[in-house]
């Protein structure tokens with residue numbers, strides 16, 4: 594085993610060789626979670642088991658009859674919260690177990706590359722230097738074929754009108770590597786308003802940290818579900834996956850669309866058109 598950790602990032606492999614993980618969660622952090630069933634925000638009391646251990650249901654009665662739930666403009670639960678948190682949609686059972694098996698086998702037939710914090714990665718999209726705001730398209734040939742039906746299905750659900758991704762990033766997490774992703778904002782120069790992730794093989798929690806206050810909102814990301822991040826969840830809260838919430842192998846497929854700058858009327862419109870045209874080849 595080896596790893597690609599740099600700077601403050603660590604995984605179980607480099608920690609085994611002496612790397613020191615920095616303390617990531619503040620002691621006085623107030624934790625909330627989103628109810629699996631009704632989408633309400635509930636406060637987690639100290640000492641309560643992780644919402645991943647027991648499905649986090651809110652204390653009030655909520656309707657559990659739907660297999661497809663959409664959490665939008667989440668409302669404060671009984672333990673009323675005073676902050677605004679919106680812009681997360683969860684669609685459960687977006688893929689079936691059979692499709693999951695097929696997808697993972699397609700994905701695994703391509704090479705995984707080691708990434709930081711115990712993750713493996715596969716990228717389909719432009720090569721980007723976000724610091725210098727430069728990108729190259731010469732190694733991007735198109736999105737993989739296995740995404741075609743998934744994107745058509747997404748289109749037909751109409752929760753994400755005209756979503757045209759120009760990047761797919763597959764990430765592989767495993768508890769034996771201590772895989773995680775530290776709280777971060779996704780770029781907003783190239784990438785647009787919506788980030789969409791399909792979660793395969795195991796359920797997890799997507800944790801949203803307030804950029805200033807010691808506040809976190811854990812959002813369930815069930816196996817087979819899709820999560821759409823936009824609005825304040827996209828731009829005002831950092832998101833990440835904590836090591837303790839990776840309980841089995843997890844494969845996440847994240848799709849990203851173009852920002853306004855790369856869309857029609859924007860200063861990089863032409864480059865955007867090139868990317869869209871490449872992405873429409875399913876290879």
Ligand SMILES: O=C(O)CCC(=O)C(=O)O
Nearest residue numbers: 764774779790834845847
């Ligand atoms: O694994 C995930 O669900 C999140 C990945 C993510 O935030 C990213 O790649 O930027």
Ligand SMILES: [Fe+2]
Nearest residue numbers: 777778779832
């Ligand atoms: Fe991200």
